[in-house]
Amino acid sequence: MARLTPLGTEPAGSPGPGGLKVAGQNGSAGLTIEEVSKSFGDLTAVNGVSLHVEPGTVYGLIGPNGAGKTTTMRMVMTILVPDRGQIRWNGRPVAEVASRKFGYLPEERGLYPNMTIRDQLRFFAALHGMAGPAVDREIDRWIERLALGEHAAKKVEELSKGNAQKVQFIAALLHHPELLILDEPFSGLDPVNVHILKNTLLDLARNGTAILLSTHRMEHVEELCERMALIKGGSIVAEGTVTDVRRSTGRLRLRLAAEPGERAAELLASFDELPPARPTPFGWEVQLPAAFRAQAVLERALAEGLSITRFEVSPPSLEETYVMLMGGEVNGANNE
Amino acid sequence: MAPITSELRPAPAGWWVVASREFTMLVRNGAYIVTTVIGLLLLVGFSFLPALLDYLAARDEAHPLKIVVVAGPGATGMGEDGLAQALENALKAVPAGFRPHWRFVPAHRALADLGATDPEQAVELPPGGDWPQVQAKLDPLVKQGRIDGYLWIGQSKEEGTGSGQFPGADVGAGAGTGTKAGPGASAGGLTARFTRKEVSNTDMGFVRALVEPLAAAERAVAAGLSPAQLAILNAPTDIEVRSISPRFSDRAQIFSEILTYFLLIALYMAAVLYGNMITMGVVHEKSNRVVELLVSAVRPIHILVGKVLGIGLAGLLQFGVWTAGGLAITLFSDPLQQFLRLEDGSSLLASIPLPILLYFTVFFLLGYFLYAVLNAGLASMASRVEEMNAVIFPGITLIMIAYFLAFASFTRADNPLVVVGSLIPFFTPMVMFTRVILIPVPAWQVALSIVLTLATIVGGLVLSARLYHANILRFRRVSWKEAWRTLAGRRAG
Incomplete structure (x- = not known):
């Protein structure tokens, strides 16, 4: 299968030159979830989920509400106990390490309303086993970095929702967790804060933190996540890099542009196997049937002496993939 | 980091x-x-x-109420001084703790004391101690707080003897309202009238306990008992009060x-x-x-x-x-x-x-x-x-x-x-x-x-x-x- 032009959107979160990729080969470094299931009464919330998050990478869990994302995260945090399956961190059961080595931002945000930001953060650091002057300096550093400086002495009840969320985010990572679990970290944040948070996450990953996050926003996944899983009804329906997931449908689309433009449409129409093409800003686009050889289009174009300005064979966008895989249950996707 | x-x-x-x-x-x-x-x-x-x-109890003890004793017509042979003395003695016989904080002073001495401190307001009682006159003179003193109360003991003119009304003491808040000093009851012809600004519930009992023996002695003498017989009659009885439950x-x-x-x-x-x-x-x-x-x-x-x-x-x-x-x-x-x-x-x-x-x-x-x-x-x-x-x-x-x-x-x-x-x-x-x-x-x-x-x-x-x-x-x-x-x-x- 030929690919003449590179994919437009490689994950932006790929480790840079200073990135740490620790011992990915033996598969035991980082978080390993193996065939985990969890039911509540008659409802199967999570059904045989397996995934692996390597240190220094961001892993995205995508799926409609009720797909099992939060339940999976709660099981990693040992708040819930799986009915079946195993969850390990660097080869050890999570129950031994979760409280010290993991940081957690729950989907349901909550802090003590009548405590000041500083007291609150000290309390959560202590809960995770950290105290002392160094913690205070860490708190100051994070308050500075997340632009909370003017609110530091305020009580949480006086803060806006977005600011309270940032405080909770700090609470999740003050103790230098090796694994950060963020349930919908971007919901409720304005674009500036989303930007600050994204950069913070990328920095953390560069410094070796493994991050497992859930979101409804495809662009966040494409920008941040090395790997991802599409989860539906408690089961993973696609897993891998963003590219892997986009390819998982087995579908490819062809974008063709020529001079003059309508020649491209005529060329595509000359293939009986192809469905009708539709115009896009990038030229004419057509879904390729499974056994179709895209190369054939290029060959015929050359033979006809067509002046081609774009020939691109690529899997569908993540959003299109999501819609295809989730079928009718496109619930809450892309609108927070 | x-x-x-x-x-x-x-x-x-x-x-x-x-x-x-x-x-x-x-x-x-x-x-x-x-x-x-x-x-x-x-x-x-x-x-x-x-x-x-x-502290409050001790203060009461240190400042007993001054009760003026007035001998009415035909009271006893003892006279005011003897009457006051007899009442003091009867008071002392009551065990401490059950005893009212009172002090009995004969009327003539009490009024002399008052006149000495403030000659302008000197009060004199008519001889004979006729009740309406005593009441008119002494009620204002009680009202003004110059004396705490007075006890009149005498023969009641209006009443027949043993008429079946309240025997012993007649207790009324006479000075307080000016109307309560109703007809005195009599036993053996003797009537006691006790007056305070506000009488308390226990006053009646106290007055009766103090006056009754005097009246009884009076009657006994009248009936012809000798002093020796009277002494036997009045020999004190020891009274002991006990609780057998551990409580209280x-x-x-x-x-x-x-x-x-x-x-x-x-x-x-x-x-x-x-x-x-x-x-x-x-x-x-x-x-x-x-x-x-x-x-x-x-x-x-x-x-x-x-x-x-x-x-x-x-x-x-x-x-x-x-x-x-x-x-x-x-x-x-x-x-x-x-x-x-x-x-x-x-x-x-x-x-x-x-x-x-x-x-x-x-x-x-x-x-x-x-x-x-x-x-x-x-x-x-x-x-x-x-x-x-x-x-x-x-x-x-x-x-x-x-x-x-x-x-x-x-x-x-x-x-x-x-x-x-x-x-x-x-x-x-x-x-x-x-x-x-x-x-x-x-x-x-x-x-x-x-x-x-x-x-x-x-x-x-x-x-x-x-x-x-x-x-x-x-x-x-x-x-x-x-x-x-x-x-x-x-x-x-």
Whole structure:
């Protein structure tokens, strides 16, 4: 299968030159979830989920509400106990390490309303086993970095929702967790804060933190996540890099542009196997049937002496993939 | 990222972190500080109560009421001086403690004294002591407070002898209203009229007790008895008053009973108020969702233990402040009493006897922990403050039963129901506490009740933690059926 032009959107979160990729080969470094299931009464919330998050990478869990994302995260945090399956961190059961080595931002945000930001953060650091002057300096550093400086002495009840969320985010990572679990970290944040948070996450990953996050926003996944899983009804329906997931449908689309433009449409129409093409800003686009050889289009174009300005064979966008895989249950996707 | 430096010292265990937070937040709370201070003031006030009562009694003793004695027509052969003397003697014969603080002064002397201090307002009584005239002269003096009261004794003209009306003394608030001095009753022809600004309920009895012997002697002499026979007739009878129940046998007993009431109420309040704080804490953490962060860092049983300990320590601190206040009063009671010029040291300032203090501490802790653990588990069944009352009523009901049982034990501390109740853990802290202070309770019963309660606290903690763990992420009202299933051990999620 030929690919003449590179994919437009490689994950932006790929480790840079200073990135740490620790011992990915033996598969035991980082978080390993193996065939985990969890039911509540008659409802199967999570059904045989397996995934692996390597240190220094961001892993995205995508799926409609009720797909099992939060339940999976709660099981990693040992708040819930799986009915079946195993969850390990660097080869050890999570129950031994979760409280010290993991940081957690729950989907349901909550802090003590009548405590000041500083007291609150000290309390959560202590809960995770950290105290002392160094913690205070860490708190100051994070308050500075997340632009909370003017609110530091305020009580949480006086803060806006977005600011309270940032405080909770700090609470999740003050103790230098090796694994950060963020349930919908971007919901409720304005674009500036989303930007600050994204950069913070990328920095953390560069410094070796493994991050497992859930979101409804495809662009966040494409920008941040090395790997991802599409989860539906408690089961993973696609897993891998963003590219892997986009390819998982087995579908490819062809974008063709020529001079003059309508020649491209005529060329595509000359293939009986192809469905009708539709115009896009990038030229004419057509879904390729499974056994179709895209190369054939290029060959015929050359033979006809067509002046081609774009020939691109690529899997569908993540959003299109999501819609295809989730079928009718496109619930809450892309609108927070 | 900053490296983990040596300055980063490991924090204490999770339950301790939770406990310190609860403690700090509570101790900084305004209501807590106010309660502590008010409690301390009440305690100091209570300690000075006996001293105050004694002081008031001593003041009465030092300043008896001046009762002017007026001899009316045909009173006795004794005359005013003799009459006053006889009444004084009769007064002295009444045992101290039952005796009114009065002083009898013959009218002519009292009026002479008054005239000497203020000649302008000198008053003279007409000779013969005719009642209407005496009344007209002396009532204003009583009204003005120059004398405290007067007692007129004489032959009643209007009345026949032994007419069947009130015999002995005629007591009226004559000067107060000017109308109450109705017709005097007579016995053997003698009438006594007692006048004060406001007569008290006991005055009638006192006057009768004092005047009757005089009247009797008068009649006896009239009937022809010799002085020797009269002496035999009037030979004093020794009267002794005793209580055979251990209660109220002495002052210390009364004091310890009042104290026990107070402490029982304190136990009840501690169980209800501190228990309520636990409940509120658990429900609030659930309703504002901070609980999910907590359970991600600390095991549920640690959260529970931390909460109960933290609030318990704040309660103990409050109790400690009060105890220290009490001890300070005891320690400094001698200098204080000298300062207040009170005589007869130790008994005047009330201090809590050490055994009572010890029992109170033990049962305070047992009661607090028992109900705190119970409340924490129950509270986890609510997800909002509005649902709280619906889930904690079993705890409230138990506390109420304990409270009423404890009150029942004040009257019958050895009633079988009370004895059994004092051994049931949920009632022990109040009922056993009351019993053990009021009557001697076999040591094995005390020990057994404490052991049973401790075992219930530990068992309750385990069950509560299980309930708490299961309910913590159920952000809705949990039904009793679900709670039962959780406790029975079936996994509920």
